[in-house]
Amino acid sequence: MREEDIYKAIKNRSIRAGILRTWENLHNAVEQNIERYRFLKEYAKDVKMAKLEVFSDYDRWTEKAMKSIESRNKCSVYYAEDGKEARKIVAEIVGRDKIIVKAKSMVSEEIQLREFLQEIGNEVWETDLGELIVQLANEKPMHVLAPAIHYSERQAAELLRKVGVKGYTAAELAEGVRKFMRQKFLLADVGISGCNAFSAKTGRIFLVENEGNIRLSTTLPKDYIAIVSIDKILPSDELCLKLVILQAAFLGTFPPAYINVNEPVEGQRMHVIFLNNGRKQAPEFLKEQLTCIKCGRCQIECPIFQITGSLWGNVYGGPMGMGWSGILGEIGYECFLSSLCGKCKEVCPMEIDMPRIIRELRKMMVRGNNLGEV
Amino acid sequence: MYHPHYVIRSIEQNIKNTGNPLGLSRSQINTWWEGWEGWKKVGEKDTMLFTGLLYQLTPYVDKLVDYLYKFENTFLEKVTRFMPKSPLGILLKPQKEAEHFNGIVRKIADSLIKSGIDFCYKPELDFYSGVLLYDMGDDEGFTEHSLFVAEKLREKGIKKLITIDPHTTYVLRELYPEYANAEFEVKNYLEILDFKSKKENENITLTLHDPCYYGRYLEISDESRRILDSLGIEYKDIRNSGKLTSCCGGPIESISPKLTKEVAENRYDELSKTGCEIATMCPICLVNLRKFGEIKDISEIIWGAVNA
Amino acid sequence: MPNEVLELLNQLIETLKRNSVEVYISKDAERDVERLKSEDSFICNALSIAADTGIVFFGGFESRKNSALAEHHIAIIRRDAVCKNVIEAYNLAISKSNVIFATSTASKTGDIEGKLIWGMHGPKKFTVVLEISEELYGGIA
Known part of the structure; x- marks a missing residue:
């Protein structure tokens, strides 16, 4: 995080307006989901336990996960230690002069995949409406699930005009993007997605969404690349299903429009890249953060995030972002901007003690005399 | 953004010198009990009102933060690194506010008396809890300070504490047992106030x-x-x-x-x-x-x- | 037994409506679906559906592609595909097909100012034709 980002955020009042509006829209829905679907709490417990089990032996589970699809036809499996290795693998698969449709994926933000693929000479499209707006603005997503939360209809219209989408209202813009992107889907050579959950038992990739762009991105192109960070590995399909249901229920209206269960199929070449990027090496106190399902509820409920959006943080902003930055080895003194108020822990479906994690990060910096000079 | 390094160092230094994060003398901050009517109603007990000085410190903190606010993200930001080390008392004189916050402490103490609760007050044993050091991740500094405070209280036979703010309550109740090996019975005043009456609508x-x-x-x-x-x-x-x-x-x-x-x-x-x-x-x-x-x-x- | 079945079906219908799904109750789905279809629609049989959440499972890669591309996705659901919850529905679906996918409503987005827009990239409309037998028909609320 750059220090000036905080002041940028304070000045840009549309960030807080957008986040507070989203909060207003969603918190009742989430509370209603929790009330109506009593099984959610059980699911959360099951998933958290399973994730902790997987982390206790990442090597074994990663191997198991890789084996689960290695033997399948039409599928290549890779392992990347870090972002650089992952980008290299993707570059070898993709080559250049390709049209690439991307599902919104935080792990690809983590390794700056879109920018990289463009640099080596490809046409890359973020297909999620919010993420497309962010791409056109050349910014980072303001929230894990609602990336363009801080743009007004008017600003979105201006940005979308860059790709010839006309219109003023959200409905007109969505229709324009639908038509524009449909052509890209049909022409695309490669589709790229992340992964919400990976079943080590069957090799299935679970992805949850509302727009249908993930389904189209991962179904239409002849080549499909899935990037699976190893924290997404779960022992069974059932646990994967539970996870995607949780993710949808804890930030928004439920049920999600689509649950995708992707696996190698006739008529498509699938490439699965398992990515570590700091997860195996995470110190003990950060293990709990790895159970995060990235629903982003802690962000939207956080009083600091409500002012700054994800400008407070690195790839992942807000309370969860502090822990993730720790895992990715990029934590800076932004962790001192948390008020440790504990709201994040209170609303987290996995009950991750983020204030504890943030204080541990501070301790680490104080102890290691890592605060540095300015 | 003020660099945590300087913030932590100056808090640590001030606590070492004066027992509180601002480096002010205790006689300047803890004055709420001077001339307090209730003084004659409290005596020698093992239950002590422990304010943790947070109410008393707050007007000073507020004044300091006013300066920090003005200097933040300007060329003056770096100048403030030296500020907390200077005799702040001269710079910060929130007279009216100090009276207001002292009044709050007095009202809490009076309400406790009114509620029939037995306690004593010893200004010389009322210390800042060290919460800021803990929050900042300076466990070493926090441990040292908490051991000092706990020892002082133990020496004088204090067993139970009545706290008046959330931070001091949390630190004394949840952290002192772990960091200072000190098992005081800690009650927040809101937990023990009981007027044993059912009053009519106050219209507020x-x-x-x-x-x-x-x-x-x-x-x-x-x-x-x-x-x-x-x-x-x-x-x-x-x-x-x-x-x-x-x-x-x-x-x-x-x-x-x-x-x-x-x-x-x-x-x-x-x-x-x-x-x-x-x-x-x-x-x-x-x-x-x-x-x-x-x-x-x-x-x-x-x-x-x-x-x- | 029929009472339990009816309860489940009524729960399902209520759930589908809450999910903004167009629902038709039919004694003969093949016949009724004829009236609903158009050149922009794609019709497929559901493998299973969860009554508590309204999540519908389908099978096959071609169906996945065609249903995502269509303007109007029509699902035919038969009584024996109705499950109590999503785990049951998943397990039933996976026992019938290797490649499965789930849909519960039309494509939607709220990415611009939180305004709900239907038909973002996938179908603009999602219809369920629920086929039930003569004797249950009368018990549907």
Whole structure:
């Protein structure tokens, strides 16, 4: 995080307006989901336990996960230690002069995949409406699930005009993007997605969404690349299903429009890249953060995030972002901007003690005399 | 953003020198009991009113934060690194505010007496808890300070403590056993006030701003409401109260007072939507939120109702 | 037994409506679906559906592609595909097909100012034709 980002955020009042509006829209829905679907709490417990089990032996589970699809036809499996290795693998698969449709994926933000693929000479499209707006603005997503939360209809219209989408209202813009992107889907050579959950038992990739762009991105192109960070590995399909249901229920209206269960199929070449990027090496106190399902509820409920959006943080902003930055080895003194108020822990479906994690990060910096000079 | 390095170092240094994070002398800060009427009603007991000095310090902190706010993100920001090391007492003289906050402490003490609770007060044993060091991740500094405080209290045979703010309560109750090996019986005043009366409607409706530590860390939000119920004072809770209460921004005021102000403004806007009088129960929340409108400390309202 | 079945079906219908799904109750789905279809629609049989959440499972890669591309996705659901919850529905679906996918409503987005827009990239409309037998028909609320 750059220090000036905080002041940028304070000045840009549309960030807080957008986040507070989203909060207003969603918190009742989430509370209603929790009330109506009593099984959610059980699911959360099951998933958290399973994730902790997987982390206790990442090597074994990663191997198991890789084996689960290695033997399948039409599928290549890779392992990347870090972002650089992952980008290299993707570059070898993709080559250049390709049209690439991307599902919104935080792990690809983590390794700056879109920018990289463009640099080596490809046409890359973020297909999620919010993420497309962010791409056109050349910014980072303001929230894990609602990336363009801080743009007004008017600003979105201006940005979308860059790709010839006309219109003023959200409905007109969505229709324009639908038509524009449909052509890209049909022409695309490669589709790229992340992964919400990976079943080590069957090799299935679970992805949850509302727009249908993930389904189209991962179904239409002849080549499909899935990037699976190893924290997404779960022992069974059932646990994967539970996870995607949780993710949808804890930030928004439920049920999600689509649950995708992707696996190698006739008529498509699938490439699965398992990515570590700091997860195996995470110190003990950060293990709990790895159970995060990235629903982003802690962000939207956080009083600091409500002012700054994800400008407070690195790839992942807000309370969860502090822990993730720790895992990715990029934590800076932004962790001192948390008020440790504990709201994040209170609303987290996995009950991750983020204030504890943030204080541990501070301790680490104080102890290691890592605060540095300015 | 003030660099945590300097913030932590100066807090640590000041606590070492004077026992409090601002480096002010205790005789300057802890004056609420001077001339206090209730003085003759408290005596020698093993239960002590332990203010943790947070109410008393807050007007000074607020004044300092005013400066930090003005200098933040300007060329003067770096100058402030030397400020906390200078004799701040000269620079900061929030006379009127100090009287107001001393008055709050006095009202809490008076309400405790009115409630029939036996306790003593020993100004020389009333220390700052060290909470800021803990929050900043300076466990070494915090441990050292907590051992010092716990030892002083033990020496004088103090076994039970009555605390008056959320941070001191949390630190003494939850952290001192672990860090200072000190098992005091810690009660917050809101947990023990009991007027044994069911009063008629007082004709006030409040909206309460629960401090995060009462709402979540200590889970004692019901206590203030129990007291209000017994005094016939109504309250209208908003969604973000109790366990879901929202922060006033105070805890980051030493790093980014500008961000603190924005957070507080958001929270004030939310609280004021009910149209009711707003009450809080933490000195830090109080100074931060009242920048945007009138706010009272709940102890002032309780005292008012009891003495009506 | 029929009472339990009826309860489940009524729960399902309520759930589908809450999910903004167009529902038709039919004694003969093949016949009724004829009236609903158009050149922009894609019709497929559901493998299973969860009554508590309204999540519908389908099978086959071609169906996945065609249903995502269509303007109007029509699902035929038979009584024996109705499950109590999503785990049951998943297990039933996976026992019938290797490649499965789930849909519960039309494509939607709220990415611009939180305004709900239907038909973002996938179908603009999602219809369920629920086929039930003569004797249950009368018990549907």
